[in-house]
Amino acid sequence: MVQTKIQKIERTVKLKIPVFEYGVIWEDPVSGHKVGCLDATKREDVLKLMGKEKSVLAIQDPPYNVEINDEFGSWPLERYIEWSERWIDNCIEVLDKNASLYIWLGADIRNNFQPLPDFMIMMRKKPLEAKNFITLRKQRGYGTQKNWMAVRQELLYYTKGNPVFNVEAEYTDIPKKTRGYYKEVNGKITENFERSKSSTIRAGNVWFDIQQVFYLLEENVEGCFAQKPLKAIERIMVASSKKGDLVADFFSHSGTTLIAAEKLKRRCFTIDISPTYCKITVARLLHYRRTGKTGWGRLKILNNDKNKILVDDETLLGGRTLFDLT
């Protein structure tokens, strides 16, 4: 009886959403994740988050210098690159000797394609190998009748040392249809279906099979303007890490990397400079554990200036379940 009561209290404690302010780090007692309200560009903040641990995978999604600054929109490009270099150096310092780094970024077609090419050039000085340049094809985009619609989202892939790459992660659900590509193997002419390892096609470095997040999807966190699709993060995680590995993300926002890590049994150390996004990140994890849902769908979570959470903690956590009553 006493035991049951203690268990109940422990579970209730675990389900409490922490209060964040700059400097607070929440440590997850269940899966060992960490969420810190910290600044990615500050070395001492990143080292405080990581402790003595190193990550084998970092998935970074910084602001793209379009809406980085509330007052002016974008920064002068040099300032943005200097700012980027600070968090990149912090990231490299906490990567394991064999590790992968993925960075989401954009080229602003309304402003001379900044900051993507400048960022890539800055990265040439870093002790990493540039491995690939992936494009995620969105279903909706922005554009006018006088220009090609902008539907791309860029993803840079770098490695340090010799990290794992699990090619299985690359296979989509799309059946292979095109026959042809004859090639001689051991003196016999073979067709590409005979040679291939799978009946579905590989994503390659243009990912067009991933649904962009929008309000009808369960994973949606309504009001998080820059949320990445869970499927894209899961693809990266399966390709470039193993179960139990530590994954870092310095720009958590809606907490997608953390949810992917929880689903795929990796640990995630993540930060966001905004207490609001830190709170959403932890709430999304606890809500997932309680309900099995990866987001809140159509429920409006944030107000328009992105600083105020519109629902109370109990609503964020989702309805109580039998699990809470045991």
Ligand SMILES: C[S@@+](CC[C@H](N)C(=O)[O-])C[C@H]1O[C@@H](n2cnc3c(N)ncnc32)[C@H](O)[C@@H]1O
């Ligand atoms: C593009 S969003 C990340 C989106 C995220 N991948 C997702 O799926 O929800 C960028 C985030 O970086 C955060 N941010 C901006 N400057 C930061 C800094 N210096 N340190 C940590 N986080 C920062 C912002 O608050 C914002 O939530």
